[in-house]
Amino acid sequence: MQERQISFYSEGYKLDGTIYLPDDYQEGEKRPAIIPNSGYQGFNEFYPRLFARNLTELGYVCLGFDYRGFARSEGQQGRVILDEQVQDVRNAITFLQTQEEVDPENIGLIGWGMGASNVVRVAAADKRVKAVAALNGFYNGERWL
Numbered sequence: 001m002q003e004r005q006i007s008f009y010s011e012g013y014k015l016d017g018t019i020y021l022p023d024d025y026q027e028g029e030k031r032p033a034i035i036p037n038s039g040y041q042g043f044n045e046f047y048p049r050l051f052a053r054n055l056t057e058l059g060y061v062c063l064g065f066d067y068r069g070f071a072r073s074e075g076q077q078g079r080v081i082l083d084e085q086v087q088d089v090r091n092a093i094t095f096l097q098t099q100e101e102v103d104p105e106n107i108g109l110i111g112w113g114m115g116a117s118n119v120v121r122v123a124a125a126d127k128r129v130k131a132v133a134a135l136n137g138f139y140n141g142e143r144w145l
Contacts, residue, residue, distance in 0.1 A: 001056040008065075008095035010088045013074040017044055017065030017092070020052035021101060025061070032106035033061040033099075035092050039113025039136070040080065044071065047112040063096045082118060089122045093129070106130055113137065 002021040007014050025031070036051035038044065048064030055062050067085045068075030089109065097104035108131035111119035116137025123132035 001053055006063075006095075008091065010068060010091035011084070013068040015065050015068060015074070015088060015092075016072040017063060018049070018052075019099060019101070020049075020056050020062040020064065022056040022059050022061070024059075025101065029101065030103040031059060031061045031101060032108070033063065033096055033102045034108045034110055034131075035063045035065075035089065035096060037089060037109065037111040037115035037119055038067070039111075039115045041070070047115070051110055051112075061096075061099070061101050063092055063099075065092055080114075082114070082121075085115075085118050086121050089118055090126055093122075093126065097128070108132060111135065111137065 001023060004019040006017050006019055034055050036048040038047050044064035044066050052062035052064055066073040067088050069077050069079040093107055096102055096107060107128060109119035109123060109129055110133045112135050116134035119132050120134050123129040
């Protein structure tokens with residue numbers, strides 16, 4: 001897997017991330033993309049990187065990033081506000097659509113743990129999301145959070 005360190009802005013905060021490319025990516029290609037989202041830890045280096053390793057082998061471009069306030073991303077350290085993380089995911093989609101390697105009409109989301117709630121909420125509100133997978137998500141017995 002090839003990696004390129006990037007940053008983008010979400011509501012004025014500079015977020016740190018990585019574009020993951022398949023080893024067989026050829027310059028000029030436009031590939032479908034997936035944004036794997038972390039759970040409570042909010043770090044790209046955990047689940048997003050793990051998912052990207054497998055998804056790039058299947059030919060997808062991936063964008064992993066640290067939510068605001070986590071790792072090297074700007075924002076109040078350790079602050080966990082789901083509405084803010086949902087906005088970070090939506091801004092990640094906007095950023096990803098501008099990348100030359102990405103087919104902007106074919107973007108999906110994967111979320112793990114608390115990230116599962118985030119991606120379901122984004123997919124429900126944002127028509128740019130073409131596929132969503134929520135893994136190990138929060139469930140309160142009556143409805144999804």
